[in-house]
Amino acid sequence: MVVGRVSLSEAMNPLPAITQLIKDVRAQGFFAKLGPAGSGMADPGWLSVTGRDALEFMHSQVTNDVTGLQPGEGNASARVNRQGQLLELFHLHRLPQPMGEDALGFLLPRTRIAQLMSLFEDAIFADDVHLEDQSESWEWWALQGTSAGSVLDHLWPIDQEEWASLPENASRFLSEPSDDTPPLLLRCSLAGDGGFLVGFPKPLKAAASQIDALSRASLEAGLIHLEEPALSEVLDSLRIEAGVVQMGSDTVGRKRILPETGLEQFTVSYTKGCYLGQEVIARVRTYGALPYSLRGLVLTSADLDSEGILLNLPKAGERILLSDGSKVGQWGSRTFSTHRESAVAYAYLDKTHRTPGAELDLFVSERRVSAEVVLLPFYRAPDQGDRVDWLYDRAVRDFAQGREADALTGLEEALRIDPSFSDGYEAMGVIFGRSDRFHEAIDVFKRLEEIAPDEPMVNTNLSLYFMKLGDKETAEAESAKAMQKDMAKASGRRIDDEALEHALVEQKRSDALRKKEMFGQILEIDPEDGIALFGIGNALAILEDWDGAVGAYSSAAEVDPENSAVHLAHGKALEKLLRFKEALSVYRLGMEVASRKGDLMPLGEMEHRALLLSTSENRS
Numbered sequence: 001m002v003v004g005r006v007s008l009s010e011a012m013n014p015l016p017a018i019t020q021l022i023k024d025v026r027a028q029g030f031f032a033k034l035g036p037a038g039s040g041m042a043d044p045g046w047l048s049v050t051g052r053d054a055l056e057f058m059h060s061q062v063t064n065d066v067t068g069l070q071p072g073e074g075n076a077s078a079r080v081n082r083q084g085q086l087l088e089l090f091h092l093h094r095l096p097q098p099m100g101e102d103a104l105g106f107l108l109p110r111t112r113i114a115q116l117m118s119l120f121e122d123a124i125f126a127d128d129v130h131l132e133d134q135s136e137s138w139e140w141w142a143l144q145g146t147s148a149g150s151v152l153d154h155l156w157p158i159d160q161e162e163w164a165s166l167p168e169n170a171s172r173f174l175s176e177p178s179d180d181t182p183p184l185l186l187r188c189s190l191a192g193d194g195g196f197l198v199g200f201p202k203p204l205k206a207a208a209s210q211i212d213a214l215s216r217a218s219l220e221a222g223l224i225h226l227e228e229p230a231l232s233e234v235l236d237s238l239r240i241e242a243g244v245v246q247m248g249s250d251t252v253g254r255k256r257i258l259p260e261t262g263l264e265q266f267t268v269s270y271t272k273g274c275y276l277g278q279e280v281i282a283r284v285r286t287y288g289a290l291p292y293s294l295r296g297l298v299l300t301s302a303d304l305d306s307e308g309i310l311l312n313l314p315k316a317g318e319r320i321l322l323s324d325g326s327k328v329g330q331w332g333s334r335t336f337s338t339h340r341e342s343a344v345a346y347a348y349l350d351k352t353h354r355t356p357g358a359e360l361d362l363f364v365s366e367r368r369v370s371a372e373v374v375l376l377p378f379y380r381a382p383d384q385g386d387r388v389d390w391l392y393d394r395a396v397r398d399f400a401q402g403r404e405a406d407a408l409t410g411l412e413e414a415l416r417i418d419p420s421f422s423d424g425y426e427a428m429g430v431i432f433g434r435s436d437r438f439h440e441a442i443d444v445f446k447r448l449e450e451i452a453p454d455e456p457m458v459n460t461n462l463s464l465y466f467m468k469l470g471d472k473e474t475a476e477a478e479s480a481k482a483m484q485k486d487m488a489k490a491s492g493r494r495i496d497d498e499a500l501e502h503a504l505v506e507q508k509r510s511d512a513l514r515k516k517e518m519f520g521q522i523l524e525i526d527p528e529d530g531i532a533l534f535g536i537g538n539a540l541a542i543l544e545d546w547d548g549a550v551g552a553y554s555s556a557a558e559v560d561p562e563n564s565a566v567h568l569a570h571g572k573a574l575e576k577l578l579r580f581k582e583a584l585s586v587y588r589l590g591m592e593v594a595s596r597k598g599d600l601m602p603l604g605e606m607e608h609r610a611l612l613l614s615t616s617e618n619r620s
Contacts, residue, residue, distance in 0.1 A: 018230075033139065044197070049132075053129050054104055059275070061079065064092065073169070073170060077089075078268075090108035091188060137201060174210075190238070192241060192242025246333065297371040320362065388417050388424070449462070456489065513543070516536055533555045536552050537553040550574060580613050
C-alpha cells in the first residue's frame, strides 16, 4: 500500500483522515524514500567532516562527546554560541572503519546544512578540517517501527547480533568499503518507535537491486509505504508525539539557552572537556532557575473540538495567555496526538506554571482552553520501560564495581528514553556528588525537583552539595524546604507549595528584621564598619527594601572594595530596581576583584549575570 495523497493543509476536513493514517503508521511502522519534496527530517542532509584534526576540532565545537566515540558510534548533539544559546541540532556519527579514523558525518535537515557549515567554517583557523555538503551524494530511505530491524536482519544479516540491538546513532556499512562507497545504515529513530535510515550512494545504478529488495521486504513485513505530501505531515506529527525538538518551529521567538529546551539530557556530555558555551550552560543550571522550560500541554475545551483548538492556537513563538491575561510562556509545535486522543502542543513555560500535573486555564482566540502540563514525550514506545530498568540496573552494578563513566553513560541513555525516570536522576546526582562534581550534582537534582516537587530527598541533597560549594545561605534554604516537605509527608497532607513558600519567607523576614536592628546598632557606633554595612544590606534585600540595600552595599564597597561578595549583592539589588546598566558596571568591577583574589564562586555568578544582562535584547 502506498500512501501519499492525504494532506492536512489541502483536505476540507483534515483531522479524521490524517488521524487514521497516523494510527496505522504507529501500529505497523512505515518505510519511505526521503528527499527534496519533504520538510524537516523527511529531507535529510549529510555533512561530511574529515581531516587530521577533525575529531579534536569538533569536540571543542559541539555539546556532546566526539573524541570518545569509537568508529561506528554516534550521538545526538548541538551547536551553541558562547552564551549557551541553541544554534543547531544534529545526529553526529563517527563512521565505521576502514573509512578512516577521523571520518565524521552530521545528519540534519537539508535546509540547515549551510548554516551549520558556516558556523564551523568561522571557527577553523589552522586546523586540518575539511567540510563538504554531501546531501546530493546520498539517497536516504527510512524504515521506522518495531519490525524495521527484522526486515534488515532478513536482507543483510550481521554477525552475532541483530540490527535492532544496535544502540541509537550506531552506523554500519552494508559491505566493506572499497573504491566505491557502499550503502550506509544508521540506527535513527524519527518517530519514537525505533528505526533506521539507509543511505545509498549516488549514482544509484549499483544499488538498484538493493533498493528494490528493501521495498519488497518492507511491504511483506507490513510496513506502510509513505510518499509526499503525507510523509512530511505524518512524520511531523509523530516526532511531536515523541518529544523531538526541531529547529524552527520549536526555537522561534526569543533565543533559547539550550537547557530551556530540555535537550541537555540528550545532547550534552557530562564527562567531556570544554566546548563552546559549556560554562554558561553549567552555570544557568547550577546558579539560577531557568526562566522557561519546555513542557507538553494536553489541550481540551468545552467550546472547541481538537481540530478547532489546533486551528485557533497562536503561532509558534507567540505568548501563552491564561484566562486572566497573565503571560506564562510561549507556544511551540502542535498536533493531534493519537496516543493521547487529544490536541497537544509544546510550550515554554515559566517556573510557576511548569510543574507536571498542573492544570492551566488558557485564553485562546477569545475562548477558554484547559491544558494539562506534562513532561515530554507524549508517546513512549511500549518496550522502552524494560530497557530503562535494564540500563538502570546495569549502571548501579557498574558504579559498584568502580566503573563510574560506564554508569553515567547508562543512566544518560535511560533518561533519554524516559525523561521522567526519577530513580535515574537520583542515581546520577549521587554519583556526581560522590565524585566531588558538585555543580553537576546540583544540576541533576534541580531537574529532578521539577518532576518530583514534593520529594524532600531532593532538597536534602541540594543542601548538601551547596554546602560543599561553600554557599551556606542556599544550603540552609534547601534544608528548610526539605524539613517542610518531611513534615507534610508525615502528616499525610499533600505539600502546599504556597504555604511552604510563605513559611520560608516569614522565617527569613523575621531573621532579617533581627539582623537589621543588630547591624544598625553597630553602625551607630561605627558608620564605616564594612561587615555591618554588608550585613544590613543583606537584611534590607530580604525585606525587599532595594533602595536601602543599594545604599548599604555601595557604602560597603567603598569601605571594602576588595570584597567580591559585596559587588555581587550590590549588582543584584540594582537589577531589582531595573538599573541594569549600573548593575552591569558593578558586576564587571566585581569580576576584576574576584579574578584577582581567586573567589571562583562569586566570579562565576557575576559572569553569568553579566552575560544575561549583556544579552538582554534577546529577551521577550
